[in-house]
Amino acid sequence: MSAAPGIHARLQLARADFVLDVDLQLPGDGVTALFGPSGCGKTTCLRAIAGLERARGAVHVNGDVWQDDARRTWVPTHRRALGYVFQEASLFAHLTVQRNIEYGWKRLPAAQRRVSLEHAVELLGLSALLARMPQLLSGGERQRVAIARALGASPRVLLMDEPLAALDAARKAEVLPYLERLQRELRIPMLYVTHSADEVARLATHLVLLRAGRVLAQGAPAALMARLDLPLATGDGAAALVHGRVQAWDAQDHLLTVGFAGGRLHVTTPHARAVGEEARLRVLARDVSLARSPPQATSVLNVLPACIVQIAPDAPGQVMVRLDAGGTALMARITVRSQRELGLAEGETVFAQVKGVALAD
Known part of the structure; x- marks a missing residue:
């Protein structure tokens, strides 16, 4: 394993119910989501990268060697340039918001400070909260303070362990735009543990699927979300990710x-949204129906010609259809009867009626 740019982690660690055994080659920027069901090893992997768990192997982060057992190299957690955000904010109850944020920053030599506290406070919208005590904050505000505190350590990588899992839908919607802004403006790579497909669709630029401690697949989220042999492309939550640009806005x-x-x-x-701005769309497979010919006089605004790439069984009585729409993958979840009565087969051209589209960003 080299110390080249990027995040490289080769880790082995036995647990009671699984063995973590991963060899990750991750981008040195963007948001890498570690996704999978509870107990698959996501948090264990993150903790091993942080040095909070002593796994066998090696960890290199953008040229820094944090662990390399072959060279007997081990950097303790407190000397690794990382920020860690837990599921619970775990703020110091006796300190104000400002003093919580300053905690790690004050312990860092001035020459190593790459993120100013003022910038972190501004990015996370905390200016009006600096004098408050943690018990007077909402759940979303507490998590934003926890993120700002992690940034105060000027990390080379930000490790986030299901940071939104303890929040309700409204508080999640409050925090997500700040996470997007952090990535755009600070360019600090994030490793983001989640079991939420919505968060993957909105934030991830790289995706790692874990199952029972091993990597099931990794790559671009749009590609993995539309692979019918992977768990993301099954059930009611299956969705395709579409990247595009705004062409018009009708007020x-x-x-x-x-x-x-x-x-x-x-x-x-x-x-x-401004014309020309990038947009990321999430299209649920259950919101796509198929027709043999262009539908007439329909209330559905989005009708696209597409080619059937693959058909796979889904729930009882249903199939998942992978489509190619001009090089972009879409999916349709339809009944077995509909497939049979329309005579749908791989390689044929159909018209996809997209009943619902959501902005993922």
Whole structure:
């Protein structure tokens, strides 16, 4: 294993119910999501990278060697340039928001400070909260303070262990835009543990699927989410990720038009977006129906020609259909009867009627 740019982790650690055995070659920037069911090894992997668990192997982060058993190298956690955000904010109850944020920053030599406290506070929208005590904060505010405290250590990598899992939907919606902003403006790589497909769709630039302590697959989220042999592409939550650019905004109808390789999609949203801006869309397979010919006089605004790439069994009485729309993967979850009566087979051209589209970003 080299110390080249990127995050490289080869780790082995026995647990009571599984053995963590991974060899990760991750990008040195962006958001890498570690995704899988509870007990698959996501948190164990993150803790081993942080040095909180003593696994066998090696950990290199953008040229820094934190562990290399072959060379008898081990850097303790407190000397690794990382920030760690837990599921619970775990703020110091006796310290104000400002003093919580300053905690790690004050312990760092001035020459190693790459993130100013002022910048962290501004990025996370905490200026009005600095004098408050943690018990007076909402759940979302506490997590934002925890993230700012982690940034105070000027980390080379930010490790986030299901940071939104303890929040309700409203508080999650409050925090997510701040995470996106952090990635855009600070360019600090994040390893993000989650079991939420929504968070993967919105945040991830690289995806690692784990099962029973081993890597099931890794790569671009859009590609993995549409692979019918992987668990993300099954059930009610199966969805395709579409990358495009805003072509138009209709203020009267609150309708956004997003162009992508396979055509364009219309999305209802109360918020305007600038023409030319990048957009990430999530299209649930259950919201896509298929037709042999272009539908006439339909209320569905989004109709796209597509080619059937693969058909696989899903739930009883249903199949999942992978589609190619101009090079972009889509999926449709339809009944076995519909497949039979339409005579659908791989390689045929159909028209995908997309009843619902959501902005993932």
